[in-house]
Amino acid sequence: MRILITNDDGILAPGIEALYQAVSDLGHVDVVAPDDSQSAIGHAISVLKPLLVRRVHVNNVFHGWSVAGRPADCVKLALIELLDERPDVVLSGINAGANAGINVLYSGTIAGAMEGALMGVPSVAFSLTLSDELDFRKAGRVARMMLEPFIAARPEPGACLSINIPPLDKGWPRGVRCCPQSPTNWEEHYEKRVDQDGHAIYWLDGSLPDHDASSETDLAAIREGYVAVTPLRANLTHWKKLGPIAEWNWPASFGQGDRTSAAD
């Protein structure tokens, strides 16, 4: 089988090396990843600039393509240009920090997997919850164990899973929970400074509340020591609202002048 690995912490990050090592016996593994950290870059792609690409050899562990771009760029470029053959699965991570709750939207790790899914390749994003010491080797073992049922299930082309691993410094995960994204938002503030020219500078800081309205969420699962599995979809349409919104009093026309004529 052929595996493509990307991440958002950059090709030199320990999480991507651990993921490579955890899955390299499964088949042919290619690594195409950003040349530096792309945290909270979301599903950005590079349309205003070209992508510089270099082959790199990382820690005598793997060769890979280092891309001056975003995680979604890496996957797009890999599938369209760089790889000889289409991968059977795209893996993104292992991210340093959970991508659960509202963070799913901001995450470059998730976007890497989502881009794979958009291009028709089943994809998984792996994230390790922050703790005092991040044991990526252990996280790699968890990722590998989680990957097996995914592969065995022969997921459909657009399948995309986000897998969040709880902190591992307290031992192995208690088990696995399949659960939705928590809707809980961050509690945030900005630290303000004034620069030498008198301009204001704001630095974002914040935390996710450690309680959750529901215990059935990804955040609750990792807090309780479980691996959280969340299936994701790329279509943001709020289907339930389509009907009600269609009933609103939308304009029947916008102006005189037939659209097919040159009027107006």
Added chain:
Amino acid sequence: MRILITNDDGILAPGIEALYQAVSDLGHVDVVAPDDSQSAIGHAISVLKPLLVRRVHVNNVFHGWSVAGRPADCVKLALIELLDERPDVVLSGINAGANAGINVLYSGTIAGAMEGALMGVPSVAFSLTLSDELDFRKAGRVARMMLEPFIAARPEPGACLSINIPPLDKGWPRGVRCCPQSPTNWEEHYEKRVDQDGHAIYWLDGSLPDHDASSETDLAAIREGYVAVTPLRANLTHWKKLGPIAEWNWPASFGQGDRTSAAD
């Protein structure tokens, strides 16, 4: 009423000025927008660097805050720090180019509105489909007419609409259609160059196919001359898949060693 406006084309873009002018009689309008173009930046936020903020006076039309950050940063910063009072609505745009179909995921304009919705303020993203000549003044009039039923409907705090305006150089829109995001993906390729150091450089190019599997989508609506209204949601959970995925053969345990003990 209080309105916050942002965009992803930057505070000097003609679309944001047109939107300001179209809605300024509705109440107090604040503008907080990126200092330069943030196209395809997705829902990125700035966590690795602070945000430089300057007050600017744009074309004798409005004062605003120019932020060295992303659209989502602008909305977050406005609501948490910059504004005296919480806005009643967040508007993002008017973007130069449709944010329909798969582009919703890549769009900074959408992310600006989505961030407002995440923070509990009803939000609308406005985008004008590209054509030979972009008439933002006319698009502003359409946006204003579309805003009235939105306000009249007293949308819930997390409501988020994407409104795509068809090309206006052929006349006014034929009407309004409420429709989902098209799942049609881009047809893409990369132009390859080699730089002076021998490194490969790839530049993304592509287009959305001008046909669609379904005529009931945002892309079909704007192609046929209608304003497309799509309700969006921030939660990416693929709810229908949760049940089936929970049936997969996930690991029952990951390793010896009690999680509550210091083992392993």
